[in-house]
Amino acid sequence: MLRHEARAPRLGVRAHFSHVWQAARGGLAESIWSIVLIQALSAGVAVPAIGFLFERALAHAGLTNVTDHNLGMLLTDPVADLMLVAVLVVMLAAVLLQLAALFAISARQQRGRALTVRGMIHDTVRNLRVVLHPQAAVLFVYLLVLAPVTGLGLFSAVTHGIAIPPFVTREYLKSGLGTAIYVAASAAVVFVNARLIYTVPIMFLRRTPPLAAMRESVRMTARWRVLRVVIMVGLPAGLAWLMSSGLVELVVGVARLGHVAEIVLVSVATGVVKCVGLVLIAWATVTAINLCVADTLASSRTVPTHRLASAPALAPAAVHRSRAGRRWAALAVAAAVFTVATSTSVSTALASPAEPSDTIVIAHRGFSGGGVENTLSALDAAAAAHADAVEMDVQQTKDGVFVASHDTNLLMVAGRNENIYEMTADEVTSTVVREGGFHDTIPTMEQYVRHAVKLGMPLLIELKVTGHEHPGFVEDFLTVLDGLGVTADETYHSLDPEVVETLKTLRPHLRVGLTIAVSRGGVPDSPCDFYVIEQASYTTEFLQEAHRRGKAVYVWTVNDDDGLRRFLASRVDGIVTDHPDRALEFRSELSGTDAVAFTVEDTLGRLVP
Numbered sequence: 126m127l128r129h130e131a132r133a134p135r136l137g138v139r140a141h142f143s144h145v146w147q148a149a150r151g152g153l154a155e156s157i158w159s160i161v162l163i164q165a166l167s168a169g170v171a172v173p174a175i176g177f178l179f180e181r182a183l184a185h186a187g188l189t190n191v192t193d194h195n196l197g198m199l200l201t202d203p204v205a206d207l208m209l210v211a212v213l214v215v216m217l218a219a220v221l222l223q224l225a226a227l228f229a230i231s232a233r234q235q236r237g238r239a240l241t242v243r244g245m246i247h248d249t250v251r252n253l254r255v256v257l258h259p260q261a262a263v264l265f266v267y268l269l270v271l272a273p274v275t276g277l278g279l280f281s282a283v284t285h286g287i288a289i290p291p292f293v294t295r296e297y298l299k300s301g302l303g304t305a306i307y308v309a310a311s312a313a314v315v316f317v318n319a320r321l322i323y324t325v326p327i328m329f330l331r332r333t334p335p336l337a338a339m340r341e342s343v344r345m346t347a348r349w350r351v352l353r354v355v356i357m358v359g360l361p362a363g364l365a366w367l368m369s370s371g372l373v374e375l376v377v378g379v380a381r382l383g384h385v386a387e388i389v390l391v392s393v394a395t396g397v398v399k400c401v402g403l404v405l406i407a408w409a410t411v412t413a414i415n416l417c418v419a420d421t422l423a424s425s426r427t428v429p430t431h432r433l434a435s436a437p438a439l440a441p442a443a444v445h446r447s448r449a450g451r452r453w454a455a456l457a458v459a460a461a462v463f464t465v466a467t468s469t470s471v472s473t474a475l476a477s478p479a480e481p482s483d484t485i486v487i488a489h490r491g492f493s494g495g496g497v498e499n500t501l502s503a504l505d506a507a508a509a510a511h512a513d514a515v516e517m518d519v520q521q522t523k524d525g526v527f528v529a530s531h532d533t534n535l536l537m538v539a540g541r542n543e544n545i546y547e548m549t550a551d552e553v554t555s556t557v558v559r560e561g562g563f564h565d566t567i568p569t570m571e572q573y574v575r576h577a578v579k580l581g582m583p584l585l586i587e588l589k590v591t592g593h594e595h596p597g598f599v600e601d602f603l604t605v606l607d608g609l610g611v612t613a614d615e616t617y618h619s620l621d622p623e624v625v626e627t628l629k630t631l632r633p634h635l636r637v638g639l640t641i642a643v644s645r646g647g648v649p650d651s652p653c654d655f656y657v658i659e660q661a662s663y664t665t666e667f668l669q670e671a672h673r674r675g676k677a678v679y680v681w682t683v684n685d686d687d688g689l690r691r692f693l694a695s696r697v698d699g700i701v702t703d704h705p706d707r708a709l710e711f712r713s714e715l716s717g718t719d720a721v722a723f724t725v726e727d728t729l730g731r732l733v734p
Contacts, residue, residue, distance in 0.1 A: 152230045152231060152233075152234045152240055152411070152415075153408065153411055154452040154453045154456050155230050155240050155245065155452060156227055156230050156231070156407070156410075156411040156414075157404065157407045157411070157456060158452065158455075158456060159223070159226040159227055159230060159245075160223070160227070160407050160410070161459065163219075163222055163223045163226060164223075164281070164282050166219075166222075167219045167222075167223070167281060167282035167283055168282045171215055171216070171218070171219040171282070171283050172282060172283060174215050175212050175215050175216060175283065178208050178209075178211050178212045178215070179208070179209075179212055179645065179646070180646070181208050182199065182202075182204075182205040182206075182208035182209050182212070183199065183205070183646050185202060185204045185205045185208070186198055186199045186202040186205040188646070189646060189647045189648070189649065189650065190644060190645070190646040190647045190648060190649040191644070191645050191646055192641055192642070192643055192644050192649060193642050193643045194620075194621075194622060195649075213265055213269065215283075216269055216283045216284065217261075217264060217265055217268060217269060219281060219282070219283045220268050220269070220281050220283065220284055221253060221256055221264070221268070222249075222253070223281055224252075224268075224325050224329075225249045225250075225252035225253050225329065226245070226249045227410075227411070227414050228252060228325065228326055228329045228330070228414060228418060229245055229248035229249045229251075229252055229329070230245055231411075231414050231415045231418040232248065232329070232330055232418055232422075233245065233248060234415075235415070235418055235419060235422060236422075252328075252329040255328050255329060255332055255333070255334075256328070256335075258334050258335060260334050260335040260336045261335055263335050263336060263339070264335055267321060267324065267339075268284075268325075269284060269287065270287070271314065271317060271318055271321070272284075272318060273285075273287035273288065274287065274288055274289055274314060275314055275315055275318050286661075288661070290642075290643070290659060290661045291659075291660060291661060291682065291683075291684065291685075291688075292642070292659055292681070292682055294307065295682055295684065295703070296537075299493070299498070299537070299538070299560050299561075300537040300538055300559070300560060302536070302537055302540075303537045315355070316351065319346060319351045319354045319355050319358075320342065320343050320346045320351060320354075321339055321342050321343070322342065322346070322354050322358065322417060323338075323341065323342035323345050323346070323417060323420065323421055324338045324339050324342045325338075325417075326414075326417045326418050326420075326421040327341050327342060327421055330418065330421050330422065331421075345420070345421075345424055357413065357416045357417075357420075358413045358416075361408070361409040361412040361413055362409045362413070364409070365405040365406055365408060365409040368405055369398075369401075369402040369405050369406075372398045372401060372402065373398060373402070373726075373729045375398075376391065376394045376395055376398050376725055376729065377722055377725055377726055377729070379391055379394065380722040380724075380725040380726075381722045388472060389472065391471070391725060392468045392469075392471040392472035393464075393468045395467065395468065395471045395725050395728055395729060396463075396464040396465065396466075396467035396468030396469075396471065397464055397468075398729060399463075399464075399467050399728065399729055400460050400463050400464045400467070402729070403463075404460070467728070470728075471724060471725070471728055474724050482693055482696065482712045482715050482716050483696075483698075484692070484693055484696060484697055484698065484699060484700060484712060485513040485514060485698065485699040485700075486512055486513050486514075486699075486700055486702065486705050486708040486709050486712065487512065487513060487514045487515065487516050487585055487679065487699055487700065487701045487702070487705075488503075488507035488510065488512035488514070488515045488516065488702070488703075488705040489516050489681065489682050489701045489702055489703045490503060490515075490516060490517060490518065490531060490703075491503025491504045491505075491506060491507045491515055491517070492506035492507040492509075492510050492512065492703075492705055492706075493506075493560060493561055493563075493703050494506060494510075494561070494703075494704070494706070495507075495509065495510075495563070496563050496565055497538070497558045497559060497560040497561075497563050497564065497565045498531065498560060499517055499518055499529040499530055499531055499567070499568075499573075500529070500558065500565035500566070500567065500568060501565065501568055501572070501573065501576050502563065502565045503563075503565075504517075504573065504576055504577060504580065504582065505580070507582065507705060508580045508581075508582050510705045510706045510709070511705075511709060512582075512705040512709070513583070514582070514583040514584065514585055514616075515577065515582050515583070515584055515585070516584075516585040516586075516587065516681075516701050517529055517573060517584055517585070517586055517587065518530060518531040518587045518589050519570045519573075519586060519587070519588060519589065519602070520533065520545055520546070520588075520589040520591060521545075521546065521591075521593075521594050521595060521598055521601075522545055522546065522548055522549060522550045522552075522553055523546060523547055523548055523549055524549045524550055525595050525598075525601065526549075526550035526553075526569060527569065527570035527571075527601075527602060527605060528545065528550060528553050528554065528567055528568070528569050528570060529567060529568050529569070529570055529572075529573040530545060530553070530567050531589070532545075533545055533546065533589070533591050535556060535558070538558040538559065538560060539556050539557060539558045539559070540559075541556065544591075544593075545591075546591050546593035546594075547593075550569060553567050554566060554567055554568065554569060570586075570605060571605060571608075571609065574586075574606070574609055574611060574615075575609065578609075578611060583614075583615065583616070584615045584616070585615075585616045585617070585618060585638075585701075586615055586616070586617050586618075587617075587618050587619060587620075587640065588602055588617065588618075588619045588621075588624055588628075589619070589620070590619065590620070590621040590624060599624060599627045599628060599631065600631065603628075603631065603632065612632070612635070613634065613635065616636045616637075616638070617635060617636070617637045617638070618637065618638035618639065618640045618653075618655075618657050619637075619638075619639070619640060620640045620641075620642060622639060622649075622651060625637055625638070625639045625651060625652065625653050626651075626652055629652040629653070630652075636654045636655070637652075637653055637654055638653050638654060638655040638656060638657050638677075638679065639651045639653040639655075639656055639657070640656075640657040640658075640681075641656060641657065641658045641659060641662060642659050642662075643659065643661075643662055644658060644659075644662040644667070645662070647666075647667075647670060648667060648670045648671050648674065648676075653676065654676060654677070655671075655676050655677035655678065655679060655698065656671055656676060656677070656678050656679070657679045657680075657681055657701065658678060658679070658680055658681070659680075659681060659682075660680050660681065660682070660683050660688060660692070663678075663680050663692075663697075665695065668695065668697060677698035677699065678697050678698050678699075679697065679698060679699035679700070679701055680692050680697050680699070680700055680701065681700075681701035681702075682701050682702060682703060683700050683701065683702050683708075684702055684703050684704055686707065686711070686726075687726075687727075689702065689704070689707060689708050689711050690711055690715075690723060690726055690727040691727060693708070693711055693712055693715050694715065694723075694724075694727050711723065
């Protein structure tokens with residue numbers, strides 16, 4: 126049977142956005158229910174399945190934990206590799222299920238079809254069938270890497286944690302050159318995402334294979350149209366952020382009044398604002414999807430004439446009021462239950478007496494708010510800010526001297542493309558380093574430690590390994606400290622497990638920590654006394670297991686206010702931060718009269734990225 130097709134009608138800009146608004150409004154309840162139900166399915170089924178498969182992969186490779194140091198052992202095990210592929214398949218399936226449902230709802234609206242449960246399920250299944258194609262492998266990179274790192278993974282329970290680790294961002298942003306590189310790379314990722322944004326709707330609405338859908342998306346976003354895409358997605362997200370942040374600030378302001386009689390009011394307001402914030406995020410997501418669907422339909426070269434006859438302007442269908450009313454009523458009940466649960470949780474937390482926090486605040490490489498990292502001026506600034514301790518980095522020069530520096534190559538901090546291990550101590554210590562409008566010179570470890578002793582500042586010393594150290598460099602490191610008479614007084618850590626083992630073998634009484642940049646799974650086996658784990662890899666389970674082994678957990682490098690509050694509230698043993706002043710302020714709030722405001726901000730902070 127032949128299908129007669131005709132040109133799709135072109136809508137003006139005003140009519141186009143009016144149409145999208147009507148579609149988003151008409152299917153909002155259904156879309157939110159889709160998000161809630163599939164998020165629950167992802168959290169209750171997909172996430173546990175991912176955890177189980179990952180644990181099985183580790184066990185088969187003979188590991189309890191995978192880090193950047195033992196990743197090779199995991200990847201060289203064929204059975205473990207198959208399980209890791211299964212993990213990716215489960216993740217992709219969960220993401221695609223959410224997208225298939227949301228695009229099915231939007232497409233039914235904009236094609237003039239009723240939003241029946243049976244019809245939406247039917248369209249969702251049809252959308253998923255398109256993915257059963259050999260080219261689906263390209264979706265792994267797009268939906269599980271590219272989209273999440275720009276924040277587009279927020280809508281899914283299995284991808285919202287995928288992001289560039291904060292410590293990577295921090296290292297680039299500490300210098301002008303690094304900032305320029307980071308901004309350029311970020312802009313490139315955003316640009317690629319903008320060019321590919323129509324890939325999924327084209328796949329679902331036109332039944333197009335993934336690669337062809339990507340090519341068509343690139344065609345649709347050529348030239349100035351890519352800017353329109355950024356605005357199209359960014360505007361709803363920006364509005365949602367502004368409204369959420371305004372509500373959060375209002376509730377926090379009330380909480381800071383500090384009257385016990387207002388705890389009930391503050392608790393209820395917190396629950397309401399968290400619920401409203403989540404609805405706003407859902408609204409922004411649904412609006413962006415409707416815009417993508419409308420653009421995809423409008424850009425089609427032809428559409429079936431029977432669709433034009435039934436929906437001449439691609440107007441959204443009129444949903445039966447009784448059915449729509451029932452869905453909104455059910456959504457209201459669910460929102461009320463969520464609000465009450467959140468309010469009760471906050472009220473319970475606020476009613477509990479504030480306990481002094483024993484989390485220590487460690488200034489990361491000194492305090493960069495008063496000087497260049499790992500210099501004496503930053504050490505002075507950390508002492509002035511009353512940090513509990515200072516973390517510093519040391520590495521060895523060509524002539525065997527230990528100097529205080531994190532960067533092995535001095536291009537970022539000094540504009541010199543030279544490596545410390547290829548320079549003498551005199552050359553390194555005469556180098557001027559710059560950061561945040563400050564400048565200073567690189568001190569030797571001996572100079573730095575002497576100054577810390579003078580200030581009465583405890584140190585957490587990281588022995589960095591570049592692969593160009595002198596034989597016996599750990600013994601040499603201890604010899605220098607022995608000469609200063611402070612070896613037993615300081616604390617040590619390293620990213621290199623062998624250095625940790627060597628330190629504990631040579632001096633069992635020293636307090637030594639294993640630093641972990643990337644970690645998944647349980648707590649790694651180590652003779653260390655504590656772990657220093659990067660914040661993106663931290664989990665409550667990691668803290669609990671480490672404590673069961675009698676080992677402390679420090680988290681690094683925590684710089685955002687939400688993160689500082691979260692880790693202080695979780696009672697980790699220590700926080701390594703570039704902002705010790707803020708961390709100390711929040712610790713005081715948690716333990717004092719501002720505990721109410723602290724709890725509210727900790728509850729609502731993640732609504733406002």
